Amino acid sequence: MGVMVFPDASSSDRIDQSFKPPLTRYGHNTEVGKSLLSLKSAADSEQKHSTDTARRTKANLRKATGNAKDNVCAAVVVFGAGLALFIVHGITWSSGVLYVVFLDAFNQSRAETAWIGSLLAACGFAASPISSILVNRYGCRFVVMLSGVIITVGMCISTFANNVYLLFFSYGVVAGVGCGFVYVPANVIVSQYFSKRRTIALGLSTCCGGLGSFAFPPLLQVLLEEYSWRGTFLIIGGISLNICVAGALMRPAAVTQSKINVRAKRDLSIFKNIHYHILCWNNVLFCFATSIVYIHLGSFAKISVGINDSQSSMLFSMIGAFTFVGRFGFGLLAQVRTLRPVLIYMIFFLLGGVGTLCVPTMDSFKLLIMYSALFGLAFAALGGALLPSILIDIAGLDSLSFSYGVLILYESIGQVLGAPVAGWIFEKFNSYNPSFYMGGAMVVLSGVMMLVPVVTAYRSTHMIVTEEEFYEEEIEGFYGSKTDTDGRVEVIVSQVTTV
Structure with missing residues (x-):
């Protein structure tokens, strides 16, 4: 049996004292010491170079693969967001086609009937802060799929409506809230997946909303002729279930814990930024005019120019077509570093306002088609790639969900007031001219307000x-x-x- 012997302290001390590093043993000034010092410096330099090279290689690899989110998964997310926006914008911005039908079906005043379509858009915008909270807690996928279910329920209830008041609730409030649950997550999920080409990705997804605005008015016209407005609601409810499919495609993006921890502080800080307040009231004014245009333009054209139902729906389709073109085009323009998104945004607001001021003087269908194209471009500036990009510049990507939700809540103020006020003005003066003058002036003012961020931002x-x-x-x-x-x-x- 072997015995293990441990050295005592004195032997340990002797061992420590007997050992000296080479440089200490030979000295720095001796030939051997100088050679050893040279070898050590070379080894240290090689080690530092290897460490730096490894770190740079690792960083470059992350840049090329891990953090460049423009991949197949991101493309699927863009498709899903585009599909959801296609359906929601198609439903929301074709309510002017149904407005004429509801006037005949219920024999109510224009101001009262206008509340149906106005509530649809306004409740959608008002629900956006709730959508933001749900997105932060449950993610974009869940919220978008929930919106598809809510819209379908609202449309199905609307088929049983016997008066405008039930439609206020089922079509305006229920379906409106469902539509509102799409706006924030559709923009947030795309912004999370893209950084370098974010404006292009947002342009692609949001232009699908313009495509929906183009496709739905003639689709509604065909469905109304074949199945009446009750059957039309039922079919649109079935189409809305496809939003659940779109939501399922929105795979959650990775969010670091550090971003989660600072989000609440950044969310509250936006209220200290004067540019954010200007942007909010800019949206209020523009949406007031948007509500007038989308609800009353068709009725104005019938009275003033004498067009038929098909031509009336074509006006809304033209707005949708140029919204589609504008959103994709603005996404490309925003990639040019010399062109700030806020500058493009302001210019097209001013053009849209001037065009709206000229509507009462238009006495032909061709002129109204040209105006619809111009207004479609102005509306593209509001809801396309530009607005999320401006918000990210103001509040940062982490606060996009919150800042966008609050901004859309402001939009609901203008959206809920515009169409009913225009209907009341028509009942008072038997003319839409004052309403379009008022709407045009508000859009021009909203564009002028953006001079402050453009000059000083x-x-x-x-x-x-x-x-x-x-x-x-x-x-x-x-x-x-x-x-x-x-x-x-x-x-x-x-x-x-x-x-």
């Missing part, structure tokens, strides 16, 4: 982060970077100045 600033942080975390407003020898990145970004 942007400044350049610098952030210093590690390469690893740079590729793992999104740097908003990224324009360029420069890496120093220590592996840190100087990132040049554009931020909104808080006034």
Whole structure:
């Protein structure tokens, strides 16, 4: 049996004292010491170079694969968001076709009947803050699938309506809330999946909403002729279930814990930003006019120009067609760094306002078609890639869900008031001219308001982060970077100045 012997303290001390590092043993000034020092420096340099190379390779790999979210999964998400927006915008912005039918079906005043379509859009916008809360808690997929169920229930209940008051609830409130549950998650999920080409991706998904606005008016016209308005509601309810399919395609994007922790503070900070308040009231004014145009343009054209039902639905389809073109085109334009999204946004608001002011002077179907195309471009600026991009510049990507939800709540104020006020004005003066003058003036004013963000909003600033942080975390407003020898990145970004 063997015996293990442990050295005592004195022997341990002797061992420690007998050992000296080579440089200490030979000295720095001896030939051997100088050679050893040279070898050590070369080894340290090689080790640092290897470490830096490995770190840069790792960072570049993350940049090329992990953090460049433009992949097949992201493309499927864009398709899902586009499908949901196609159906929701088709339902919301074709209510002007149904408005004429409801006037004949229920024999109510124009102001009272206008509440049906106005409530649909307004309740959708008002539900957006609730949608934002649900998105932050349960994710975009769940909220979009829930919206499909709610819209279908609202449409099915509407088939049994015998008066406008039940339609206020079933079509206006229930279906409206369902539509409102799509706007925020459809934009948030696309923004999360894309960073470098975000405006293009948003342009692709949101332009599908314009396509829906183009396709639904003639579809409704055909369904109304074949199945009456009750059967039409039932069919649209069945179509709305496809929103559940769209939601299922929205695979949740990865969100880091650090972003979750700071989201609440960033959400509240937007209320200190004057540019956010300007943007909110800009939307209120524009949506007031939008409510007038989408509900009353067809009726105005019938009275003033003498067009038929098919031509009336064609006006709304033209708005939808140019909304489709505008949203995709603005997404491409926003990629040009010299063109700020807020500048494009302001220009087309002003053009849309001037066109709306000219509507009372239009005495032919061709002129109204031209106006519809112009207004479609202005509306594309509101609901396409530009608005989310402006919000991200103001509040950051982490706060997009909250800031967008609150903004859409503001939109509901204008949306719920515009059409009923225009209907009341018609009953008072037997003319739509004052309503369109008022709507046009509001759109022009909304465009002028955006001069403040355009002139004072942007400044350049610098952030210093590690390469690893740079590729793992999104740097908003990224324009360029420069890496120093220590592996840190100087990132040049554009931020909104808080006034």
